[in-house]
Amino acid sequence: MGAEVFDPIREQLGGDALEAAVAHGILVLRIDRDRVLETVRTLKEGYGFDLFLDVTAVDWPEREPRFDVVWHFYSTRDFVRLCVKTRVPLADPVVDTLTGLYGSAHYMERECHDMYGIVFRGNDDLRPILLYEGFEGHPLRKDYPKQLEQPLVPYREPKP
């Protein structure tokens, strides 16, 4: 499924990609983080991937570089999905923002920043969106203690 759409993409971008494989009907491109913006622009303008579905991250605590940042796109012309991945280290978890290409990236990048602490260079509004001001740490990182709470209202004393 989708081979007629994916083949030209692999032909043009396959040389730069570190990996390019079709998994579950989705073309997965793993690329260097400096090439993300350029690649996504090519995909949007040349191949009709006009809908930005999501950006999230994957934490691999044992691995260096530690994080995968994952973007998903959809083509409303060809009805296929495409996934772009890149790796960033803990010391410098920075990738380029896609807000210049997709307006919806504003909210999704804020969420990814909340949960994983990924910094999107060029997005100057990375305030908490699901978390609250004053929350310390990034709860979906594997080293965030599972039951650590940061209550906003002080707890009542239990009844004697």
Add this chain to the structure above:
Amino acid sequence: MTEAARPAPSGAFEYLTTKKDEFVGWARKFSLFPYPFVTACCAMEFMSVSATLYDTDRFGAALPRFTPRQSDLLMVVGTVTHKQAPVLRKVYEQMCEPKWVIAFGVCATSGGFYQNYAALPGIDKIIPVDLYIPGCPPRPEMVIDGIMQLQDRIARDRHPIVNDRF
């Protein structure tokens, strides 16, 4: 009136107080005005309880007020997050006395299966709770049983109106 005006023997005063409490309790237990603080999937069950088939109207708890200032029964229906906790606290503080709180569903009761950075582990951590209805979600029969138990409690309670003694 004349009995209350002159210093009455204590037995008579207690008789009057008891009858007054019984009367006020009877009135209050059939005029619960709930404020639904509805945050999650238990809302579906809350609708079922309120609607025709189970019908909390029969217990006088029919008319949800959408401002806490007009209500006397806070029904916390669903998961409350840490981010939402200040809102719940404020809603509770805006309600006038007398007021009662029902924790509807296991999330409001204890946090349920949420034990993580986001969820408040039971609303009794921040406000006092009179009645817990566990279940995920609770059956309407459980909710009705809960409301009836709360009514029994209101009927048995003291209801000071003028001061601590009366």
